Amino acid sequence: xxxxxxxxxxxRDTYSSIMSWAKSxxxxxxxxxxxxxxNLFKKIGITFSVYNNFDNAERLIPFDMFPxxxxxxxxxxxxxxxxxxALAINAFLRDIYSKCEIIKAKKIPGDLIYxxxxxxxxxxxxxxxxxxxxxxxxxxxxxxxxxxFKVLEDNCRTPSGVSYMIExxxxxxxxxxxxxxxxxxxxVDNYSSYLLDILKTLTPRNCDSEPNVVILTPGPxxxxxxxxxxxxxxxxxxxxxxxxxxxxxxxxxMRTTEGKQRVxxxxxxxxxxxxxxxxxxxxxxxxxxxxxxxxxxxxxNICSAPGSGIADDKAIYSYMPEIIRFYLGQEPIxxxxxxYKCANKNDKNYVLKNLDKLVxxxxxxxxxxxxxIGSTSSKAKxxxxxxxxxxxxxxxxxxxxxxxxxxxxxKDKDLAxxxxxxxxxxxxxxxxxxxxxxxxxxxxxKEGSLVVNSSQGGGVKDTxxxxx
Amino acid sequence: xLSRTAENxxxxxxxVERADSIARLLEVAYRIHLIxxxxxxxxxxxxxxxxxxxxxxxxLRKHKEINKEKIEFFLLFDExxxxxxxxxxxxxxxxxKMVRTAVTLEVWNTVNSWYxxxxxxxxxxxxxxxxxxxxxxxxxxxxxxxxxxxxxxxVNDGFDxxxxxxxxxxADFTARIIxxxxxxxLPSSSFVGSQVDNFQWSLMLRSxxxxxxxxxxxxxxxxxxxxxxxxxILSNICPRSIFFAVDKINHHVNRLCQFYNSKNVVHRKINxxxxxxxxxxxxxxxxxxxxxxxxxxxxxxxxxxxDLEIVYFSGTQE
Numbered sequence: 044x045x046x047x048x049x050x051x052x053x054x055r056d057t058y059s060s061i062m063s064w065a066k067s068x069x070x071x072x073x074x075x076x077x078x079x080x081x082n083l084f085k086k087i088g089i090t091f092s093v094y095n096n097f098d099n100a101e102r103l104i105p106f107d108m109f110p111x112x113x114x115x116x117x118x119x120x121x122x123x124x125x126x127x128x129a130l131a132i133n134a135f136l137r138d139i140y141s142k143c144e145i146i147k148a149k150k151i152p153g154d155l156i157y158x159x160x161x162x163x164x165x166x167x168x169x170x171x172x173x174x175x176x177x178x179x180x181x182x183x184x185x186x187x188x189x190x191x192f193k194v195l196e197d198n199c200r201t202p203s204g205v206s207y208m209i210e211x212x213x214x215x216x217x218x219x220x221x222x223x224x225x226x227x228x229x230x231v232d233n234y235s236s237y238l239l240d241i242l243k244t245l246t247p248r249n250c251d252s253e254p255n256v257v258i259l260t261p262g263p264x265x266x267x268x269x270x271x272x273x274x275x276x277x278x279x280x281x282x283x284x285x286x287x288x289x290x291x292x293x294x295x296x297m298r299t300t301e302g303k304q305r306v307x308x309x310x311x312x313x314x315x316x317x318x319x320x321x322x323x324x325x326x327x328x329x330x331x332x333x334x335x336x337x338x339x340x341x342x343x344n345i346c347s348a349p350g351s352g353i354a355d356d357k358a359i360y361s362y363m364p365e366i367i368r369f370y371l372g373q374e375p376i377x378x379x380x381x382x383y384k385c386a387n388k389n390d391k392n393y394v395l396k397n398l399d400k401l402v403x404x405x406x407x408x409x410x411x412x413x414x415x416i417g418s419t420s421s422k423a424k425x426x427x428x429x430x431x432x433x434x435x436x437x438x439x440x441x442x443x444x445x446x447x448x449x450x451x452x453x454k455d456k457d458l459a460x461x462x463x464x465x466x467x468x469x470x471x472x473x474x475x476x477x478x479x480x481x482x483x484x485x486x487x488x489k490e491g492s493l494v495v496n497s498s499q500g501g502g503v504k505d506t507x508x509x510x511x
Numbered sequence: 512x513l514s515r516t517a518e519n520x521x522x523x524x525x526x527v528e529r530a531d532s533i534a535r536l537l538e539v540a541y542r543i544h545l546i547x548x549x550x551x552x553x554x555x556x557x558x559x560x561x562x563x564x565x566x567x568x569x570x571l572r573k574h575k576e577i578n579k580e581k582i583e584f585f586l587l588f589d590e591x592x593x594x595x596x597x598x599x600x601x602x603x604x605x606x607x608k609m610v611r612t613a614v615t616l617e618v619w620n621t622v623n624s625w626y627x628x629x630x631x632x633x634x635x636x637x638x639x640x641x642x643x644x645x646x647x648x649x650x651x652x653x654x655x656x657x658x659x660x661x662x663x664x665x666v667n668d669g670f671d672x673x674x675x676x677x678x679x680x681x682a683d684f685t686a687r688i689i690x691x692x693x694x695x696x697l698p699s700s701s702f703v704g705s706q707v708d709n710f711q712w713s714l715m716l717r718s719x720x721x722x723x724x725x726x727x728x729x730x731x732x733x734x735x736x737x738x739x740x741x742x743x744i745l746s747n748i749c750p751r752s753i754f755f756a757v758d759k760i761n762h763h764v765n766r767l768c769q770f771y772n773s774k775n776v777v778h779r780k781i782n783x784x785x786x787x788x789x790x791x792x793x794x795x796x797x798x799x800x801x802x803x804x805x806x807x808x809x810x811x812x813x814x815x816x817x818d819l820e821i822v823y824f825s826g827t828q829e
Contacts, residue, residue: 262609263605263608263609272611272612273612275612276612281513281516282612283513283515284515286515287513287514287515287826289827297513297826298513298514298515298825298826298827299512299513299514299826300512300513300514300517300668300672300767300771300823300824300826301512301771301773302826302827302828303826303827303828
């Protein structure tokens with residue numbers, strides 16, 4: 044197991060000043076500061092909702108005060124790696140919705156694309172503004188050794204968590220200003236201006252003036268609503284719901300106190316299926332009737348483009364190195380994790396024999412739902428997955444159980460190591476890329492747990508990329 | 512500004528104001544209870560409170576009989592009552608949450624903590640003894656919210672919609688309060704200087720928190736119905752009077768027209784009502800018929816709101 048702070052018993056240089064700071068904090072101060080952080084989160088209203096049948100109460104995401112540090116060198120590698128992937132993903136999306144050269148070149152099986160539920164036939168041949176399908180990509184990275192970070196997953200539909208990255212920093216700076224004088228840390232609060240800058244380059248065909256950019260949210264009951272309103276507020280743009288928009292003669296408008304006003308670019312935080320009840324799920328009440336026609340006619344841009352989700356499909360994931368080579372002519376900078384595709388007979392047999400050593404994931408699942416961790420699951424659950432895989436192998440992939448790296452958390456009177464991952468956010472515009480030096484570190488708060496998702500009891504940490 | 516944002520701000524303010532009005536009504540009720548030998552007056556007072564807040568039928572459907580503690584609970588905490596203080600607080604917060612970033616953090620904090628503190632009062636089993644403390648708390652919070660709005664918000668169109676919410680609610684509420692008790696202000700029933708009248712009149716003034724104000728404005732000697740009509744309908748110094756509210760609505764609609772550089776039907780209609788009140792006297796209102804006057808006013812102001820909704824909240828106009 045890779046401990047990011049300790050090398051055997053010795054504190055790594057990167058963490059030496061933080062470690063002595065953490066150890067010097069008296070227990071009562073730790074308790075006090077924890078409470079203070081919680082109150083700050085509550086006051087600002089940073090909450091998330093958890094979907095279950097019993098309550099849709101607002102909850103706080105647990106925040107741990109021990110920061111996660113990434114060195115300059117590590118960061119440069121991450122940065123090049125995630126930008127490379129983001130460019131390849133956009134080239135891939137453009138290709139599979141137009142000429143399908145990658146399939147013709149037999150680098151990826153056609154069935155995997157055409158039969159994939161995430162492949163959106165309505166997007167075929169459609170002219171996407173500036174050929175950017177997925178301008179905002181959150182890449183989940185993990186670390187298992189002292190070498191490179193590895194890619195666990197790409198998120199190119201509507202990745203969330205960026206507001207936590209910014210607010211975690213805000214709260215750390217308020218509580219421990221002295222730390223920021225000691226270390227030279229890259230800022231993260233420029234994310235919103237980067238995002239607006241990138242979105243504004245993605246103007247639709249029929250927009251010749253300064254574009255009007257809005258964020259489309261499903262509403263306050265959505266788990267990421269705080270983030271939607273945070274981004275709208277810090278970008279100085281409107282946060283709209285479906286009912287605030289309407290389409291007339293293929294032009295998209297928003298309802299304002301001064302009458303209708305044209306909308307050119309929509310950063311949508313609702314799923315493909317709900318965007319437009321006339322084109323997609325007709326029962327959607329959070330979408331905008333006619334929006335897809337307006338998009339097709341070049342009067343509005345929808346970011347990310349419908350159908351982008353296929354690029355972060357878990358079955359496509361194992362082809363990413365191939366995809367990078369095919370479109371960019373480069374070797375992948377960040378390695379991926381060995382993936383067994385149960386659709387493949389040999390892989391399936393291996394998976395069924397070695398369930399104990401593997402993590403099994405549903406191809407279209409997300410958020411840590413629909414997943415089996417072989418080493419810690421009950422026999423009943425393993426049997427259940429065994430049957431599921433046998434009956435429907437295409438629906439599953441498996442990966443070795445990763446020994447994720449650890450960073451300590453404040454636990455009672457001590458520091459205790461816990462597993463972490465990292466999600467940086469890459470922004471791809473028209474001939475422009477942007478990336479703040481930082482990301483969201485998620486931490487599994489339960490001892491030994493490998494699941495970092497906030498919906499499953501994960502917490503967050505402030506993440507520092509060092510300047511020098 | 513998005514139409515929905517404007518609408519949410521408007522309704523946040525309306526519910527804040529309504530919670531305040533209900534608290535003031537309840538305060539009057541509490542006062543009656545403290546006065547001995549007014550059993551009959553007490554029942555009729557409760558009756559008018561239920562009618563003024565427009566929830567008599569809802570209450571009777573649920574509770575059958577007029578019972579003091581039950582009414583108090585119904586008006587304070589019952590969520591099935593759309594106008595209970597709790598409903599108002601919940602709805603004010605929900606409306607504001609939708610447009611969280613359209614107000615300052617300080618405004619959000621006052622409304623948000625109002626909502627969270629409500630739990631403390633709800634947890635204890637309710638008895639009438641707790642009423643004064645709860646009412647004080649409600650009024651204090653409302654004043655805090657309004658003060659925070661006035662002193663931290665940008666004075667832009669959003670501010671106008673907040674103010675419009677407050678004053679539409681107040682105009683409507685004051686008109687309804689007077690209408691429920693209009694008969695005590697009729698000359699035929701008035702025995703000049705009689706104890707009963709003085710008591711009834713003072714209650715009416717208290718129900719809109721204007722008892723002391725009235726004394727300051729007219730001196731301590733003689734309360735009479737004309738002065739009360741003048742004070743509660745036409746005064747430009749009584750913050751609870753109908754004219755005062757209409758004046759503010761007129762002012763904020765004017766500001767919106769300037770802000771958006773366009774005049775409209777809302778502007779025309781509110782201006783007509785404003786001028787009408789400006790040129791009226793208590794005498795004229797009495798001659799026209801107090802009840803008729805109030806009914807017409809409630810209709811007219813409702814029409815203005817209807818147009819406001821179309822012009823600013825539908826957002827489809829060219």
